[in-house]
Amino acid sequence: MSREPRREQLLNAADRVIQRDGPGASMNAIAAEAGITKPILYRHFGDRNGLIGALTERHTSGLLAAIRAALAEPLERRDRVEHVLDTYLAGIEARPQVYRLLTHPDPGDPSGAGRALAPALRQIAEEITRAVQSQVDLGADRDLLAEAWGRGITGMVLAAGDWWLETRPCSRTRMVQALADLLWGRLAAAADLPTAVLPTAPATTAEPSGPEAD
Amino acid sequence: MSREPRREQLLNAADRVIQRDGPGASMNAIAAEAGITKPILYRHFGDRNGLIGALTERHTSGLLAAIRAALAEPLERRDRVEHVLDTYLAGIEARPQVYRLLTHPDPGDPSGAGRALAPALRQIAEEITRAVQSQVDLGADRDLLAEAWGRGITGMVLAAGDWWLETRPCSRTRMVQALADLLWGRLAAAADLPTAVLPTAPATTAEPSGPEAD
DNA sequence: CCAGGGTGTTACCTCCGGTAACATGCCCGG
DNA sequence: CCGGGCATGTTACCGGAGGTAACACCCTGG
Numbered sequence: 001m002s003r004e005p006r007r008e009q010l011l012n013a014a015d016r017v018i019q020r021d022g023p024g025a026s027m028n029a030i031a032a033e034a035g036i037t038k039p040i041l042y043r044h045f046g047d048r049n050g051l052i053g054a055l056t057e058r059h060t061s062g063l064l065a066a067i068r069a070a071l072a073e074p075l076e077r078r079d080r081v082e083h084v085l086d087t088y089l090a091g092i093e094a095r096p097q098v099y100r101l102l103t104h105p106d107p108g109d110p111s112g113a114g115r116a117l118a119p120a121l122r123q124i125a126e127e128i129t130r131a132v133q134s135q136v137d138l139g140a141d142r143d144l145l146a147e148a149w150g151r152g153i154t155g156m157v158l159a160a161g162d163w164w165l166e167t168r169p170c171s172r173t174r175m176v177q178a179l180a181d182l183l184w185g186r187l188a189a190a191a192d193l194p195t196a197v198l199p200t201a202p203a204t205t206a207e208p209s210g211p212e213a214d
Numbered sequence: 215m216s217r218e219p220r221r222e223q224l225l226n227a228a229d230r231v232i233q234r235d236g237p238g239a240s241m242n243a244i245a246a247e248a249g250i251t252k253p254i255l256y257r258h259f260g261d262r263n264g265l266i267g268a269l270t271e272r273h274t275s276g277l278l279a280a281i282r283a284a285l286a287e288p289l290e291r292r293d294r295v296e297h298v299l300d301t302y303l304a305g306i307e308a309r310p311q312v313y314r315l316l317t318h319p320d321p322g323d324p325s326g327a328g329r330a331l332a333p334a335l336r337q338i339a340e341e342i343t344r345a346v347q348s349q350v351d352l353g354a355d356r357d358l359l360a361e362a363w364g365r366g367i368t369g370m371v372l373a374a375g376d377w378w379l380e381t382r383p384c385s386r387t388r389m390v391q392a393l394a395d396l397l398w399g400r401l402a403a404a405a406d407l408p409t410a411v412l413p414t415a416p417a418t419t420a421e422p423s424g425p426e427a428d
Numbered sequence: 429c430c431a432g433g434g435t436g437t438t439a440c441c442t443c444c445g446g447t448a449a450c451a452t453g454c455c456c457g458g
Numbered sequence: 459c460c461g462g463g464c465a466t467g468t469t470a471c472c473g474g475a476g477g478t479a480a481c482a483c484c485c486t487g488g
Contacts, residue, residue: 003434026475037437039478048476078402103330116317116376125373137405141392144384148392149401152374159339159369160362162330170358178355178362185399187363188292191351220466240444251468253447262445435484444475453466458459 007044010034014055019097023104052101059098060120063091067124071131081183085176088157092165093172099165103158117154125154153183221258224248228269233311237318273312274334277305281338285345295397299390302371306379307386313379317372331368339368367397
């Protein structure tokens with residue numbers, strides 16, 4: 001039996017454990033779930049990042065392909081955007097673990113830490129950037145706007161989708177509408193409310209200033 | 215000497231180490247930088263999260279206050295939004311470490327893991343939500359839209375700001391314009407480009423489907 | 429027959445977060 | 459003056475993490 005089938009079995013086991021224990025599951029736990037011991041995992045995946053990476057790729061490829069397809073759909077732009085939003089939300093709704101891996105692929109990784117967008121999300125951002133660049137006439141600022149918006153939209157949907165998944169404040173279609181409305185400038189178009197300014201939170205007096213002394 | 219000054223000194227040391235070694239710095243390293251050993255750190259902050267939390271709070275309170283102030287500024291809405299965006303970008307630009315803490319406060323935390331928005335960012339999201347709720351007339355959907363948009367806008371600025379900080383593709387004011395334009399529906403208003411659909415990336419055939427067998 | 433590549437094991441390493449248990453210095457009330 | 463009390467600090471340890479070395483089995487194919 002070649003390596004591939006075993007690899008798949010191990011990934012399935014890892015899948016189950018991460019689904020059960022969260023993305024911080026230990027290699028020992030994964031090995032136990034697979035009915036084996038650690039070194040085998042390391043033989044197949046090199047290190048923990050290798051395992052998580054393979055798992056992420058497996059879970060993400062479908063969603064990424066679906067989003068890519070949605071971005072290429074021959075629809076009116078608003079409909080296309082809604083379609084993409086719905087595709088993403090449906091994906092993370094169907095498999096919360098996918099979503100966990102999307103956002104937290106490497107907890108505590110010292111090398112690539114600090115990036116706001118995990119690799120899988122960067123791919124999505126790049127897809128959006130490409131789509132905007134090739135489909136929308138933005139004049140001279142094309143490249144800059146497309147890149148900035150690709151990242152921005154991805155982050156927006158990530159954060160909003162996260163909140164939606166956690167609290168489920170409304171149906172998916174309603175959420176899609178809310179996000180599309182935001183992208184469509186409804187924040188700009190809405191009327192002002194009669195100015196009743198009431199500071200709800202206590203004020204913090206500190207200004208941004210650096211700690212230097214010791 | 216009461217506890218507070220020592221606490222500050224320890225925080226300063228932790229600050230230096232995290233600035234040098236990144237957010238994954240070990241407690242041992244922090245203790246060494248402070249010229250002491252681990253148990254003292256634990257006496258003061260309970261556990262690692264306590265330390266990181268205190269550090270985060272110290273670094274972010276200023277930025278949060280500044281954003282709060284910007285949201286309450288008596289300006290035309292577009293100007294106010296730009297002011298908020300600029301405040302955020304200026305904050306992370308002035309202190310990249312702040313930004314690291316904003317986004318990666320707890321690498322590998324098993325309890326609250328999976329949240330897309332770190333605590334500090336959630337506070338920002340809540341501020342935006344409050345501001346939208348109290349300033350913009352959104353009809354019956356007020357609460358839902360304000361909450362969804364608060365998270366969404368925060369995530370958008372986080373991701374876009376991250377990319378901007380890393381690659382510095384343009385000036386800060388230009389970036390503010392790009393994001394404000396996105397929020398102002400420029401994506402919706404722009405004209406279509408002549409449809410030249412060219413799939414840049416290779417298609418992945420997989421559909422979202424779950425791994426079950428073993 | 430035996431080499432190679434898969435399967436698996438036990439035992440160990442280093443480092444991390446966290447915790448006893450113990451020793452010191454200082455101030456403050458009897 | 460003295461003895462708590464409360465801060466300071468220490469060394470030594472624990473359990474568990476990721477990761478590795480060394481070894482053993484099994485099965486297929488030249």
